[in-house]
Amino acid sequence: MGKILLFYQYVKLQNPEAIAKWQRKLCASLNLTGRILIGDEGINGTLGGTTQETDEYKKQMLAHESFADVDFKDSDGDASCFPRMQITVREEIVTIGKDKQKYNEKDGGVHLTPEQTHELIASQPDDLVILDARNQFEAEIGKFTDAIVPDIHVFRDFPEYIEKNADKFKDKQVLMYCTGGIRCERASTVVKKHTGAKKVFQMLGGIHRYAEKYPEGFFRGKNYVFDRRIALKVNDDILSTCMLCKEKCDTYTNCLNALCNKHFICCATCKDTFNNTCSEACKTLVENKKVHKRPPLVSKQYSNKIVH
Template identity: 45%
Template sequence: MDSEDLAESVLIHLDVETLIPGTLKHEKCEISTTRKCYSYIKKRTFATFVASKRVSSSPTDTSPVWQCCDETFSDPSSVHKHVSNLHAEEIEQLTTAALDQMLSQSEEAFQKQEDPNESQSDDPASWIPSTSHLSEEELSKGPGEVLLYYSYCQIRDPKLICSWQSELCSRLHLTGKVRVATEGINGTVGGTKTATKLYIKAMLSHPIFKIMQVEDFKTSEGGAECFSELKVGVYKEIVPMGVDPDTISYRLAGTHLEPEQFHKEVQSLLEDASSKNDTILLDCRNFYESKIGQFKNCLAPDIRKFSYFPDYVEKNLDLFRDKKVLMYCTGGIRCERGSAYLRSKNVCKEVYQLKGGIHKYLEQFPEGFYRGKLFVFDDRYAISFNKDIISDCSYCGAPWDQYQLCSTDFCCQLVLSCSSCRQKGLTACCPVCQAKEQRSSSSPSPGRPHREECECTDSRPRIPNDTL
C-alpha cells in the first residue's frame, strides 16, 4: 500500500465526522483549545495507523500479528514503539490532514458561532462590572489576595484589551502586571478579595476569555501591596521566551497532566531506580527560583531568564534524546511554550507538563514531592506551602530561603543573606558588589539607570552543560 492509499485508508477509518467539537464534548473530551483537539486526534490517528498494520485473521483473534516495514510484530508494545520511532512524520501528516478535514466538515457550524473578537465593544468601559454598590473603602481595604492566571486565545486587537485591563484594574484598585498579545493574556494582580472576585467575574464574562474557568485563577495570600504599581502592556509573547509564537506555537505543547497524575509519575520515578535512565523531571524556571524550592531529583538548568531556555535545549539535545520528560514551572505558562520548543526538536520520546504548575500541585500536595518555597515575581519573592528550607545563606551557609535585593547601588540581583550576616553588613549579592558597597556613599548616585545584573554575573555560564 503506497503512502497515498495508506493516508486515504487511515482517514476513512478514522471517521473524522465523529471528531467535530460537539461530539467530542459529548464524549467528555475537553477540547477548549485547538492544541487539545489536535492531541486527541493524534491519539486516534496513531491507533488507526497501528490497526491498519494488523494482519491477523480476525479482530477477535487472541494472537494478533502486525506487519510493517517488512517486519512482523507479535505484541502491541513492539509495534507501537516501531510506529513511534519510524513513522512519526507520517502520523503528524495524517493528524494534520484529519484535523483539516474535521474543520472543513464543521466549517458551517463554526461560521454560525459568534466571533468573540467581533462581539466585543470598542469601549473598554462596557466590559467593566458595576461597582456602584460598593464603597471605595470596600474595594481598597480588607482581606486581600494575589491572582495568577493566563489564557492562550486569539486576540485581534490587543491594544483594546490592554486599555480594558488598565481601566478594569484601576477601577478595582488592583496592582500587578498584565501582558497582552495576539496569542492571549498573562497576568498576576493583587488587591482585596472583593476586588479580585469582581476581576475574575469580568474576565469570565468577556467574550474572548469565556473559555476560562474559575479554576484557571490561582490564588495566594497577599494584596495590592505585593506590587509597587500596575503595569499593563502589549507584547509579542505573553511569556518572554524570545521565540516568535508563529514559529513555535503553544499549540505544539506537551501533554497536560493533572496534579494527581503528575504526583503519581514523580512517585514512580523516585521509587523505580530503572526509570531514572529514561525519564527527566525538568524544572524550566530560572536558577534563583529552583534554588529555594524544587521537586526531588529534578534537573534544574542554571539559566537566569526563560529566554535562555531555547539555547539551553539546543546545547543539550543529547540529554533529552529518547527520554520521557516531565516538565513543570510556577503556574504552567512557561511549560506551554517550553514544552512546545522541546517537542519541536523531535528528540524526546514523550513530553508532559504539570497542568496549573507548582501552584496547583501544592494546593493538593503541600507535603508532596515539591519541597521548599515557591518563588513569585512580586515583592513577596516567595510563598510557603511546607516548612522545608532547601537553600543556604550565601555567606555563612546556614539554612535560609528569604530573598532580598542586593544592597549595592544599581544592582538588582537577589541575595540569600541570613539575619545574622545582614547585621554584619553582608547584604550584597557577591564579593564584587560587597566591595562596591563599602566604597560607595550611602545615597544612590542621581541620573544613573539601574542595571539588571552586575559584573559578577558575567562569569556565570549562559548555557551550562547539565548532567544527571
C-alpha cells in the same frame, strides 16, 4: 488580607489594544496593582487587591467571551505586593523569542493534572526525567526532587539550553513544570522539537496547583514568585544556603547599594553584619554614602494556602 491572582490564557485576540484599554479601565476602577501582558496570542497576568476587588475582576473576566475559561490561581497577598498597575501589549505574552508559528503552544506537551503528575512521579519509571522550566535562581529555593535545573537567568535562554543538552532528554519521558504553567506551554514545544524525547508532559497549573494538592509531595521548599512576596512557602524544607555564611537559608534579599541591587540569598545574621548589602565592598560604599540606597522592600510572610 487580600489576594494575589495568577492567570493566563492562550486565545486568539483580534484587537489586543482594545483589550488593554478595557483592562486598564477595569483594573483602575478596582484599585488593583500588578502586571498584565496582552498580545494577539492571549493574556498573562498577576494582580493584587482586596478579596472583594479580585473577586469582581474574576467575575468580569469570566463574563468576557475570550476569557471564560481562564483558570485563576489565588494566594494570600494584596495590592501592596506590586508597586503599580502595568498593562502592556506585546508580541509574546511570555518571552521565549522563538517563531510563534513554528513553536506554537498548540503543539506543546501533554497536560497532566496535579494528581496525574503525582502518580507519574510516584510510579518511578526508569526513563522519567523531571525538567524545571524556570530560571536557576527560582529553583534554588524550591523544586521537584531530582529535577534537572537549567543554568539560565532569563527564560529567553531556555531554547538554547535545550538544544545544547538534548542528549539528557533523548528517548526519555520528560515531565516539565514552571510556576503556574504558562512558561511550559511554549517551552514544551522546544523540548519536543529538539530532543527526541519519547514523551513530553507539562504540569497543568504548575507548582502552584500541585502544591495546593500535595503540600508535602515531590515539590520541596518554596515557590518563587515575581512580586514583593518573593516566594510562597510550600513546606518546611530549606534547599539553599546563605550566600555569605553558607548557613541553611532560603530568604532572598537585594543589596542595599542601589547600583549593585544584587538579588541573593541572605540570612538574618548576615543581613545585620553586612548592613543589608551583599559584600564588604557594598557595605563600605553605603556606609560612606558613596552610593544611593535602594528603596526598602516590603517583606511579609505568606503561605501557598488559598483563603476562600
